[in-house]
Amino acid sequence: MDRMKDIARWLADDARHDTVEALFAAFCREIIHAIAPVSRASLGLEVLHPEVSGWQHVWTDQSLSVRESERATAATSPSYLNSPTRIVDETGRPFRRRLKASCPDMPLLEELRLAGATDYVMYPLPFLDQTRTAVISFATERTQGFDAASLDGLGLATRFLSPYLERHVLRRIAVDLLDTYVGPRTGQRIIEGRVDRGAVEMIEAAIWFADLRGFTLLSERSPIPDVLAHLNAWFGTIGEVVEAHGGEVLKFIGDAVLAIFPISAGQDRAAACRKALAAAQEFCGRTEIENDLRRSSGTSPVAHGLALHFGAVAYGNVGASHRLDFTVIGPAVNRASRLLDLAKRLDQQVLVSHALAKEVDQPLVNLGRHYLRDVEHPQRIFTLPGHGRVQAPFNPCC
Incomplete structure (x- = not known):
């Protein structure tokens, strides 16, 4: 003993x-x-x-x-x-x-x-x-x-x-x-005790908003297991690409994905925007390869929309007293959502706001000025070369 x-x-x-x-x-x-x-x-x-x-x-x-x-x-x-x-x-x-x-x-x-x-x-x-x-x-x-x-x-x-x-x-x-x-960045904040409802911090971040095209039709015509497999494969690609470029997926909303690329310590706006844009390019490239494989196997290809924006967001807790959501809110998030709507109306795969485009040194395609729903003034909009109907490349920094 x-x-x-x-x-x-x-x-x-x-x-x-x-x-x-x-x-x-x-x-x-x-x-x-x-x-x-x-x-x-x-x-x-x-x-x-x-x-x-x-x-x-x-x-x-x-x-x-x-x-x-x-x-x-x-x-x-x-x-x-x-x-x-x-x-x-x-x-x-x-x-x-x-x-x-x-x-x-x-x-x-x-x-x-x-x-x-x-x-x-x-x-x-x-x-x-x-x-x-x-x-x-x-x-x-x-x-x-x-x-x-x-x-x-x-x-x-x-x-x-x-x-x-x-x-x-x-x-x-x-x-x-x-x-x-909720993701590692958000999870760390929660486990550190930042769980007060309404407690937020203002951060600047590049915002990713993406969704599947034709998902409702797919859901109506396909068995649920096939729909889930289709959705998980698409979400899986996004998660891998976003994390590989230093971003974080905040939430899945039906067939849509919200992710952020926050400004890291010692970095500037341009670095976060370059990460988001590089992730978008890799994601589009991987989707094209995967669609070729789907076509060769007789499976329908995946169509998507993707909106990129940059701005200040409130990052923290919102919700009911016993059910909180750690997310980002603010005009920048709203504009990214409206930009995604516009991508569908313009039949474009990727739309980039002027706020993000001006922070990168990569030539983009100028799509002119367009109204976003509930935004008072028309906004300058860009896309990636080779994705959707395009005009002559235009460098937004010039």
Whole structure:
């Protein structure tokens, strides 16, 4: 019991809690010192992410490795189905096997046996949330394996460690969900505590507004799974391109996307505008390639509209007292939306406002002055060369 008190005190006062890796590696060393000669330990923690199922940390006295599992295949992979983890997940109880004979039903245990392990035990971590995998296992090469006192000590030490690990998992889930649903820049602000309704900051940003053409007709004529696949493929391309150029997707609105390219520290307006314009060019190029593939496979091509504008926006929380939306609002956002409407009326793929065009040194195509709905004066409008009906290239900076 004195040794168990030492581990509990070490966890409370001396252990490194900054990362799971540091905490787990140090915990394993404490286990060897206080309880049993563990030769290998493994920690499996499931998170909540659209692409990643969770982490597996594997410790030996030589190294610590970390591997992420893909969500799409984690629950059906042979490595999970034929593993102690599945048994512990299903029973909620510890699993132990002496490794005296071959283990054809569990390749992992057979691998450990051949490497010299004599005993293996896995414990469920008693997290408050029991809906996701949280397990820890230990193997030893000691000839007699784990004795009763060692098993009791390992189980108790696991329970001591559990709440510290759950804190890491809960924070990882919170960060991942915020990144997934509102974006990393916005998510960081929320987790920092900027959740007061009406609390906004004024920023300058290039604004991206895009939508699909003919989406209503597609929805009427196609099965829902086909519509969702079509929409997700299009959104996926936008998300990749916007993030690659330093922007952030703020929201999906039906078949439309709102994204911003804010002015970063040490940069000027021109840098944000160049990023937005470069992203638009890459997006159009990728869409054309993907449309060629769709045509060759007998699938309808994707038509889209895209509006680029630059201006000051209020970036922060709006909404009801118990249901907030972290977004951008202001005249610049409204003008970007109206510019997208105009793109459809002019049958143009891409429209660029004068406010953004004047910040870049790339020649654009002048489409003249046009009225935007609810905007009093006509606005100078441009497009990218080669996208839609075009006239002679015009440099808006001149």
